[in-house]
Amino acid sequence: xxxxxxxxxxxxxxxxxxxxxxxxxxxxxxxxxxxxxxxxxxxxxxxxxxxxxxxxxxxxxxxxxxxxxxxxxxxxxxxxxxxxxxxxxx
Numbered sequence: 001x002x003x004x005x006x007x008x009x010x011x012x013x014x015x016x017x018x019x020x021x022x023x024x025x026x027x028x029x030x031x032x033x034x035x036x037x038x039x040x041x042x043x044x045x046x047x048x049x050x051x052x053x054x055x056x057x058x059x060x061x062x063x064x065x066x067x068x069x070x071x072x073x074x075x076x077x078x079x080x081x082x083x084x085x086x087x088x089x090x
Contacts, residue, residue, distance in 0.1 A: 001090060002075065002082040008090035009075030009082065012057060018088040023059055023070055033071065040073040051077050 001019040002009045010019045026032045033054070037043070041051035052073035059070050 001085045001088050002079060003085050003090060004082050008085070009052075009077065009079075010072065012055070012072075012074050017086055020088045021059075021072075023061065023068060029071075036071075036073070042073065051075070 001017065002011070037054065040054070041049070042054050043049050045053070053076050054071055055074055056069055057072045058067045059072075060067050
C-alpha cells in the first residue's frame, strides 16, 4: 500500500504486505461498480488512461469468518513521490 498524499494506491504482489480496508456488500453491484470506476479513474480493461485497474481479489475478514472474493482497485500509475505504508493502513 502506498500513500500519495490525497489518496492511497495498492499494488497486488505475491508474498506482499497487507492492506487494511473495508468490505461492503451491494445488491446492485453493477451500478455500484459503474460509479466506483469513475471515482477510481478506471476506464475499462487495458485503457492507457487508467489510474487503477479493477480486479477480483480474495480478502481475509478480520471477524474470523474466513476469506471472501471482492473487487479491488489496483494502482497502475507511477510510484514517484509515493510513500510505502508497510502497516497497510492509509
